Amino acid sequence: MQRIQNCNHYKMKTNTKTYLLENGIKPSLQRIALMDYLLSHRTHPSVDEIYNDLYPSIPTLSKTTVYNTMKLFVAKGVALMIEIDEKNARFDGYVHHHAHFICQHCGAIFDIDVTENATLNVPNGFTSNEVQIYAKGICSKCNKKN
Numbered sequence: 001m002q003r004i005q006n007c008n009h010y011k012m013k014t015n016t017k018t019y020l021l022e023n024g025i026k027p028s029l030q031r032i033a034l035m036d037y038l039l040s041h042r043t044h045p046s047v048d049e050i051y052n053d054l055y056p057s058i059p060t061l062s063k064t065t066v067y068n069t070m071k072l073f074v075a076k077g078v079a080l081m082i083e084i085d086e087k088n089a090r091f092d093g094y095v096h097h098h099a100h101f102i103c104q105h106c107g108a109i110f111d112i113d114v115t116e117n118a119t120l121n122v123p124n125g126f127t128s129n130e131v132q133i134y135a136k137g138i139c140s141k142c143n144k145k146n
Contacts, residue, residue, distance in 0.1 A: 023076045033058055034069050038079055038093035044100070044109040046088035084109060084134045099133035105142040 016035050020027040037050060045053075051066045070091050073079035080092040084102045090109060092100075099114045114133060122128045138146075 019078070023078050025072065025076055025078070030058060030061060030065060031069055031072075033061075034066065035073065035078065035093070038073070038091060042092075042094065042111070044082055044090040044092050046085070046090055048088065050091070080132075082109065082132065084132075084136075099135065101135040101137065101139070103139035103142055104136055105138050108139055108141075110139065 016032045017027040020031060037054060047063060047066045051063045055061050074081045080095055082090040082092055082100055084100055099112045101110045101112050120131055
C-alpha cells in the first residue's frame with residue numbers, strides 16, 4: 001500500500017472469525033471473506049471493487065450482500081465508510097486514528113498520519129460521534145508524471 005507518512009500498520013488478525021465474534025458479528029463464510037479482503041486491501045475499495053474482486057472465488061456473492069456487510073462492519077466499528085470520493089463510498093478496515101488524502105488526478109486514496117493529540121474544537125452543547133479528516137490534491141506519483 002502506498003503511504004504518505006508512516007501510519008501505524010494495522011496488524012491483520014490471524015483469526016478473522018474470532019475478530020468478528022469479538023465485535024458482535026456472526027462470522028459467516030462471506031463475512032469472513034469480506035473482512036479478510038478489507039484488512040488485506042488497504043486501497044479503500046468501493047462496494048463494486050470488493051464485489052468484482054471476490055465474485056470469481058465466491059459466485060454466490062451479491063453486491064447487496066457486500067453493501068449490507070460493509071454497512072454492518074461500519075455499525076460495529078470494524079470498518080470506516082469514507083465519503084471522500086464523490087462518486088462512491090469507500091471502505092477502510094484500518095479503524096485507528098488517521099486521515100485520508102485523495103489524489104484529484106488518479107483518484108487513489110492514501111492513509112495519512114494525524115497526531116494523537118490533534119484537537120477539534122466542537123462547540124459547547126454539541127456531541128461529536130465521528131470525525132473524518134480529508135485532504136485533496138495531487139499525489140507524489142502523479143506529480144512526478146507532470
